Amino acid sequence: MMLSVTPTKLPQPASAGRNSVRIIAGAWRGRRVNFPDLPGLRPTPDRVRETLFNWLQLAIAECRCLDLFAGSGALGIEALSRGASGAVFVESSQVAARGLSAELARLGGTAKSRVVEMGATRFLRAPRETYGGPFDVVFMDPPYHQNALADTILLLDGGNWVKTGGLVYLENEKAAAIPGLPSHWELLKSKSAGEVRYHLVRVNARPATLQTAT
Numbered sequence: 001m002m003l004s005v006t007p008t009k010l011p012q013p014a015s016a017g018r019n020s021v022r023i024i025a026g027a028w029r030g031r032r033v034n035f036p037d038l039p040g041l042r043p044t045p046d047r048v049r050e051t052l053f054n055w056l057q058l059a060i061a062e063c064r065c066l067d068l069f070a071g072s073g074a075l076g077i078e079a080l081s082r083g084a085s086g087a088v089f090v091e092s093s094q095v096a097a098r099g100l101s102a103e104l105a106r107l108g109g110t111a112k113s114r115v116v117e118m119g120a121t122r123f124l125r126a127p128r129e130t131y132g133g134p135f136d137v138v139f140m141d142p143p144y145h146q147n148a149l150a151d152t153i154l155l156l157d158g159g160n161w162v163k164t165g166g167l168v169y170l171e172n173e174k175a176a177a178i179p180g181l182p183s184h185w186e187l188l189k190s191k192s193a194g195e196v197r198y199h200l201v202r203v204n205a206r207p208a209t210l211q212t213a214t
Contacts, residue, residue: 021074024050026081028107035072036099043072044141044171048193052169053078055189055200056137059167060084063136066161068120068152073100075139075169077109086112088131092119120148124155134163141171150179157182162203171198183207 020032021043035041044052052075053060061083067076070089080087091097097117104113116123116131120142128134138156142148149172162168168185170178174197181187184207189200 021072022046023078023081024053026078026083028077028081028109031107033072033074033077033103033107034099035103036095038093038096041071041093041096042144043074044198045194045196048171048196048198049074049078051191051193052198052200053082056167056169057082059137064132066090066131066133066135066138068123068138068140068156069142069148070100070115071096071141073103073115075141076113077104077107079137079139080109080112084112084137086132087114088135089113089115090118090120090123091115092117120152121155124152124159124161128159128161133159133161134166135161136163136166138162138166138168140169144173144176147176147179153179153181153185157185157203160206164203164205166203168201168203169198170201171196173197 019037020034023029023031060079062085065076065079065084065087067087067089070091073089076087076089089100091100094117097115101115104110140152149170174192174195178199184204186202186204187199188202191198
């Protein structure tokens with residue numbers, strides 16, 4: 001007698017590209033950056049990154065970048081591919097930080113990068129010189145629905161992490177308004193795509209009354 005046995009269902013592999021993002025332009029154009037499947041880790045979409053780097057195209061060459069809440073590192077890696085002289089990636093997840101380090105090594109970007117396994121708040125409370133600050137360009141793409149941008153902006157500004165004339169990219173969920181900005185921060189661009197709202201800000205000279213001791 002032949003018994004009918006129901007085959008065991010095996011996990012299906014992830015669809016191609018689900019846990020990777022494509023580098024859009026520059027020295028690593030077309031290569032993919034892999035990242036772990038972690039809750040809340042959602043790289044900035046290709047369309048948004050393309051718009052952002054069109055905004056930054058005259059500013060990115062030879063600049064030094066800070067990628068806070070780095071996750072996959074897609075923003076900082078795109079900057080390095082396009083000619084940034086260096087990038088510091090800040091990521092609190094050990095798994096994500098180690099994965100990012102491995103991807104930078106695979107791309108040949110280790111010499112121009114540093115991955116710091118630390119939360120953004122703790123990082124910004126450290127002396128900026130420890131990590132080579134201040135920076136020319138800062139990317140801030142925190143987890144959604146945690147209101148992280150407002151507090152992080154205050155720490156970034158209070159610690160003088162951005163050079164005068166430097167640029168800051170802010171990303172949050174579409175339903176959220178842009179957080180309050182310091183008086184010397186100038187909103188240059190704003191746009192939305194899908195569930196994402198994003199902004200580009202220039203940090204102008206700090207008024208004399210707001211000068212912070214260094």
